[in-house]
Amino acid sequence: MSKKLFIKTYGCQMNVYDSERMTDSLVSLGYDPVTTPDDVDMVILNTCHIREKATEKVFSELGRIRREKEARAAEGKPLLIAVAGCVAQAEGEEIVRRAPFVDLVFGPQTYHRLPELVREAEQKAVERQAASGGRGTRGAGVVDTDFPVESKFDFLPEERHASSAAAFLSIQEGCDKFCSFCVVPYTRGAEFSRPVAQVLAEARRLVASGTAELTLLGQNVNAYHGEAAGGEWGLGRLIRELAEIDGLERIRYTTSHPNDVDEELVAAHRDVPQLMPYLHLPVQSGSDRVLQAMNRKHDAAAYLRVIDRLREARPDLALSSDFIVGHPGESDEDFAATLKLVTQVGYAQAYSFKYSPRPGTPAAGTDLQVDEAVKSDRLETLQQLLNAQQLAFNAASVGAVQPVLVERTGQKDGQLVGRGPYMQAVHFPGPDRLVGKIVDVRIESGHANSLAGMAVTGEWDGVPDRTSRNPEHERAIA
Template sequence: MSAQAPSKRLFIKTYGCQMNVYDSERMADVLSPLGYTMTETPQGADLVVLNTCHIREKATEKVYSELGKLKEMREERLAEGGARMTIAVAGCVAQAEGEEIMRRQPAVDLVVGPQAYHQLPELIARTHRSRGERLSANFEPQDKFDALAPAGRKANGVTAFLTIQEGCDKFCTFCVVPYTRGPEWSRPAAAIEAEARSLAGQGVREVTLLGQNVNAYGDGAGGGLGGLVRRLAKIPGLDRIRYTTSHPRDMDEALIAAHAEVEALMPYLHLPVQSGSDRILKAMNRGHTAERYLGLVEQVRAARPDIALSGDFIVGFPGESEADFEATLQLVREVGYASAFTFKYSRRPGTPAASLDGQVAEAEKADRLARLNTLLDAQQRAFNAAQAGRVLPVLFERPGRNPGDLIGRSPYLQSVHIRAPEGLIGRIAPVRIVAAAKMSLAGELALESA
């Protein structure tokens, strides 16, 4: 019998999107054979990984601030005779600014980009041996997914993220993803199905398929995301399928038809538009018009009348006038969103938009963001309020804050709070919605659990 690796403590701080959450889980998986177990705080951790995101404003400076705190923590521990903490930076900031991170913060032991997580055990071994080779960012996506085998993945609850596609070929002028995640690449359908079957076998009832442009998925044999959804819907025990984030340019007829015909595909679509102004959409290099976007919404709703729409919006893009912003408000009024994510435009170094003329004043961006959020908040409250009195199938995920409370998820991705026996966790049951707030619903069991 082989000796078990000594236990070490691992802390991962995850910034940003669901794909980073997925990647953090995979890093924990690949480090487990080395004896690393997760801990809730960096204090006492043997290895700390900051899994970074380059999208949000001042993201890089937040990383440096956190690194400064970790450096102090490590020095205090060493002064007290404790073991040395290994510090790693992963994710998109690591990919974009790896050399700069090493220069500015020598306390960092290694930098690893999104496609090199399968190399973590080797990189950490090298670091412990020599504190030498510390930068690893560029590998083929196939290498990453071949190494992070689905058989080694442990489910954590009844829902799970599942990456099917990475990278982006769209080159929106405000976005760094094509530079940090690389070109669009899709995993083989058989590999995705194997991972999904493994998750379902561990009690996962719902998967969310992830990709920077998830509906650009293609298996190389002519099968797109619609076909993959149909394939996964046949897996026993896998009752719910979602996907994010999609792009209007890749919303094809086969995927829209899947929304009409595949029961497991939830009636919720996150379809970012960013602006309602054709002039701004062109400057953003989005590749679609407001009319085309509204036409897609009409097609999707014709296929699935009860579908809920979510979107992304950027206000204050360079050159955006009040008339351009009003066009965005008008598009929001026409669509009627169940939820949305909104952002003030911020310059991302290296992107074309960063050097454009007509940068909008910060005060104007803040005012437009507030006005947009007022409208979207009202729509979200109205959508949630419209669920009152309905009976919805709810997948129960975990206990609530108080004894006897459970938290589940509606088909529309809303949190549902209910008093019910803990034995319902992992099951789908009909719930009558009795009250609604902006971010959640309250309900009661409508019938004996399904």
């Protein structure tokens, strides 16, 4: 009899990918994924350590799940509770100490061991249930937060549990940059690139199952240096090879570091029509002094030169970024430099946050912390500017025809929702059978976070795919 598995995923796209592969690896143990945590046999919290108070949010969620475990135990039904991801890696045994009802804790480098770990946790849970007369809730307490020598990617099932029109494909993991505010090098480990053959094989399987768009993932995805016959390939070379896969209509990648944008990657933006004209390129600050304190290893001028090279290669390129305000020691002048850079670049979208200390990172231990009220004021000012830029970018799309990859049906009857080349959500009316297809949509209105329009044809059968440049939008943002 099958068992129900619910995974709650926090944070980045890497965690989304990891959760999918956890699901794949547990199929052999009889676990089937479900979308709600009701009456399940196993819950996995796949955690993220980037956001503020991440650890406490996990313990709060564990408290809610504990009540469910107690209710099931009273009926003689077990509930296995697991904590995965970066909080698990950072906290390890502390999770079991504070939440002794947790059965399994494992880091992001060990999910290929999940079937073995679950079997161990299940056996210990049975033993503890028997010792308590079948009504106990004490967890198995299995912990694995090692950094194994072998690559987790070498041990995963070839088949992906589910396919969709757009899918993530992890090609690189870990980080060697050691930005002063970031925990990733400590929770994900050193940079590692999957071999080219392995990446191409997974990409072909995904496309064969119906995927039209792949987003290549990595903590520093453009630092990719995958082993291949005759030497290593960079991201630009890999993108060119992926573009040769019949049926792969779109390619994206995230997240990038400005220092790893080489000429081969710039040329791919120029030459590969499947590579979408939208790039997430975090800068974090516009102040050279703060960038140095962050250990970003570039200044604002270098970042702007990278953007100039990319825009020369692909004039219709749209950009998004990450910003941290209130990094220790940030002055009013430093913040003004960030506003200046934002104005110079003009972003289609951006993510901005107040700095919050991460235990164990260099910035957390300084005595130059910025007052919370100052950080809040600066964040509000920055977000007003970024939101205005995003709205202007969306408004500039009105009148253009965009090829939209339809991802799902909308909340309204007869409504479809998809993504255009620039990652904007696009709503338009159409039949359900268009889900998974690329449809040309004329944009009629641009809103703060989405676009709306009408398909340019009502001839739904044999809808053609579109991956070409968008001259209307190229003129609009020129």
